[in-house]
Amino acid sequence: MRAIIAGSGDIAYQFAGELAERRDTVVIAENPGEVSRFDKLDVQMIIGSSADAEVLRGLDICEQDDFIACSDSDERNIIACLSAKQVCGVHTICFVTKEEYYRSFSPDAGREPTSFIDRIIWPQKMLAEEIARIVLVPGAIDVEILEGGRIWLQEYRIQPGSPLLGKTLQQLDLHPGLLAVARARDQEFSVPRGNTMFEPGDKVTFMGTRRALRSLERHFFRRSVADKVTNVTIIGGGNVGGIIAQILEEEAEKIHIKIIEQDLERCETLAANLKSALVLHGDGSDLELLDVEQIYLSSVLVAVTSHDEKDLLCSLLGLEMEIPKVITRATNPANVHLFESLGISVALNPALTAIKTVVAFLQETSAKLLAVTEQGKGNVIEIEVSADFTTTQISDLPEMEDAIVAAIVRKGKTFVPRGQDTIEPNDRLLIFATQDATETVEQYF
Amino acid sequence: MRLTDILTVDRINLDLDVQTKDEVIESLVDLVVETVKGTNRDAILKAVRAREQLMSTGVGNSVAIPHGKTNAVKSLVAAFGRCSVPVEYNALDDQPVSLVFLLVGPEDAAGPHIKALSRISRLLSYGEFRSLLSSVTTPEEVLAAIAAEEKHHFELKT
Numbered sequence: 377m378r379a380i381i382a383g384s385g386d387i388a389y390q391f392a393g394e395l396a397e398r399r400d401t402v403v404i405a406e407n408p409g410e411v412s413r414f415d416k417l418d419v420q421m422i423i424g425s426s427a428d429a430e431v432l433r434g435l436d437i438c439e440q441d442d443f444i445a446c447s448d449s450d451e452r453n454i455i456a457c458l459s460a461k462q463v464c465g466v467h468t469i470c471f472v473t474k475e476e477y478y479r480s481f482s483p484d485a486g487r488e489p490t491s492f493i494d495r496i497i498w499p500q501k502m503l504a505e506e507i508a509r510i511v512l513v514p515g516a517i518d519v520e521i522l523e524g525g526r527i528w529l530q531e532y533r534i535q536p537g538s539p540l541l542g543k544t545l546q547q548l549d550l551h552p553g554l555l556a557v558a559r560a561r562d563q564e565f566s567v568p569r570g571n572t573m574f575e576p577g578d579k580v581t582f583m584g585t586r587r588a589l590r591s592l593e594r595h596f597f598r599r600s601v602a603d604k605v606t607n608v609t610i611i612g613g614g615n616v617g618g619i620i621a622q623i624l625e626e627e628a629e630k631i632h633i634k635i636i637e638q639d640l641e642r643c644e645t646l647a648a649n650l651k652s653a654l655v656l657h658g659d660g661s662d663l664e665l666l667d668v669e670q671i672y673l674s675s676v677l678v679a680v681t682s683h684d685e686k687d688l689l690c691s692l693l694g695l696e697m698e699i700p701k702v703i704t705r706a707t708n709p710a711n712v713h714l715f716e717s718l719g720i721s722v723a724l725n726p727a728l729t730a731i732k733t734v735v736a737f738l739q740e741t742s743a744k745l746l747a748v749t750e751q752g753k754g755n756v757i758e759i760e761v762s763a764d765f766t767t768t769q770i771s772d773l774p775e776m777e778d779a780i781v782a783a784i785v786r787k788g789k790t791f792v793p794r795g796q797d798t799i800e801p802n803d804r805l806l807i808f809a810t811q812d813a814t815e816t817v818e819q820y821f
Numbered sequence: 822m823r824l825t826d827i828l829t830v831d832r833i834n835l836d837l838d839v840q841t842k843d844e845v846i847e848s849l850v851d852l853v854v855e856t857v858k859g860t861n862r863d864a865i866l867k868a869v870r871a872r873e874q875l876m877s878t879g880v881g882n883s884v885a886i887p888h889g890k891t892n893a894v895k896s897l898v899a900a901f902g903r904c905s906v907p908v909e910y911n912a913l914d915d916q917p918v919s920l921v922f923l924l925v926g927p928e929d930a931a932g933p934h935i936k937a938l939s940r941i942s943r944l945l946s947y948g949e950f951r952s953l954l955s956s957v958t959t960p961e962e963v964l965a966a967i968a969a970e971e972k973h974h975f976e977l978k979t
Contacts, residue, residue, distance in 0.1 A: 663931040663932070663934075663935055664931070666935060667872075667888075667931075667934070667935055667938065668872075668875045668876055669876075670876070670878075670880065670942075672935060672938050672939030672942055672943075673880060673939075673942050673946075693935075696932065696935070696936050696939075697935060697936060697938075697939035698936070698939050698940060698943055698975060699939070
């Protein structure tokens with residue numbers, strides 16, 4: 377059950393930091409110059425080529441290990457997975473940055489899973505999908521769609537003056553079809569209780585039916601956001617910007633999309649591949665351009681150039697233009713918190729999102745991981761209640777610290793439970809839990 | 822910057838008797854010229870028309886926000902006009918225009934300019950606010966409506 381990390385760059389380092397506490401972790405570093413920063417982590421370092429079968433055999437890797445190829449080179453990652461798989465049937469996870477590799481080795485493409493890569497991760501695509509979901513729901517800063525759309529997860533930031541302030545959660549008497557499942561305040565992350573009171577700046581996650589969440593939007597979040605998403609501006613037409621535009625074109629035909637990209641050649645490629653999005657050649661921080669193209673009409677601005685400084689500048693201009701939702705990529709994970717503290721609605725780091733997803737995925741045992749929120753602080757897991765479970769009222773369950781049953785699927789019907797509802801044998805439960813509580817929760821059922 | 826700081830009662834005309842896009846622009850520019858000392862009508866007209874040529878500022882929903890930057894004004898000023906009969910404006914949605922905000926600012930104030938511009942367009946994207954502007958009868962009511970909406974939408978922001 378070791379984790380073997382092939383690579384020694386930033387992603388590998390963050391992985392090692394996440395995994396070292398939980399399991400035996402081995403890092404295979406090709407570049408001796410990058411080894412020193414791993415010193416403070418409790419990991420075994422090997423210097424050598426991760427594609428070298430000798431090195432891998434020397435590690436005695438076995439089928440129960442997880443092999444994570446996350447060096448800076450796509451090709452090296454793919455070959456490392458191939459070697460590792462040949463040495464033994466180890467579970468392989470491969471990071472790539474190029475679309476063609478993702479397409480060629482992705483099991484999602486409708487073909488048989490590629491035999492030597494069990495899971496392929498393209499962080500830019502994950503990020504783009506996440507941003508597109510957040511764009512589509514006005515006001516929300518995170519959105520996950522579960523159970524084929526019967527249950528939604530939406531996260532909001534509480535604005536000063538919000539009607540959600542000044543009352544306990546119990547007194548708020550929210551729609552019965554939803555539950556408040558998490559509250560993030562600075563670095564603190566917890567599951568709210570009946571006596572919880574929200575404060576301005578809190579990020580609150582709700583889970584429930586789409587209908588209930590719409591009602592929540594109408595009653596509590598309407599005035600801080602535009603009523604509808606009609607115009608979306610994407611600054612930066614690289615991989616991420618391009619995929620976001622593609623998803624939005626497919627999901628919402630009526631949205632007007634503008635992409636501002638500085639590289640003329642890239643503009644031409646984008647224009648050829650996108651159906652209705654308007655591709656503009658120019659600098660996203662040029663006020664004249666923003667004026668002439670009437671960017672101030674946007675309901676959402678997404679800044680995904682490849683430079684944090686540029687993204688920040690464009691985002692600040694977006695805030696200045698009072699665009700209701702500004703989403704920014706922070707390539708440096710240290711900038712995520714800073715960006716959000718400046719008023720940017722959502723700041724996301726692609727590597728962090730991918731790493732947390734993989735870490736959560738590696739942890740799973742009997743439970744199935746459905747979604748990860750707040751860059752890994754919260755998980756939505758699915759648990760099948762065993763057949764010999766004694767029917768129990770939710771309010772009688774042993775107190776689950778930092779976890780909450782958010783939905784029950786019984787005989788094909790999905791519902792959001794209240795305290796007096798029961799959990800019965802063979803139910804499927806959707807549970808929201810903090811990262812730390814996830815493992816303990818599984819033992820209950 | 823609040824819109825109520827740059828728009829005054831004497832720069833509001835609720836009965837613009839005009840037939841063409843250019844007449845709309847001219848009559849609003851006249852409101853600015855009449856109320857701002859030491860400005861230059863031709864310079865303002867030139868700036869606004871130049872901007873209009875790049876792309877129509879008729880943003881849809883019967884709203885137009887003609888604007889321009891010229892050093893003929895020393896600070897940002899706005900004027901508001903309501904056409905008695907909707908005017909063809911070559912708008913984004915091809916519908917005639919009746920609610921028109923003019924915005925003129927000095928060349929070196931791109932930041933406040935675009936902020937005012939976006940604020941006007943944001944407020945006018947609310948259907949209820951547009952209906953209100955279409956039904957008020959005095960310039961004072963216009964200012965009061967804008968003040969209320971600005972407070973409502975923008976002062977909650979952190």
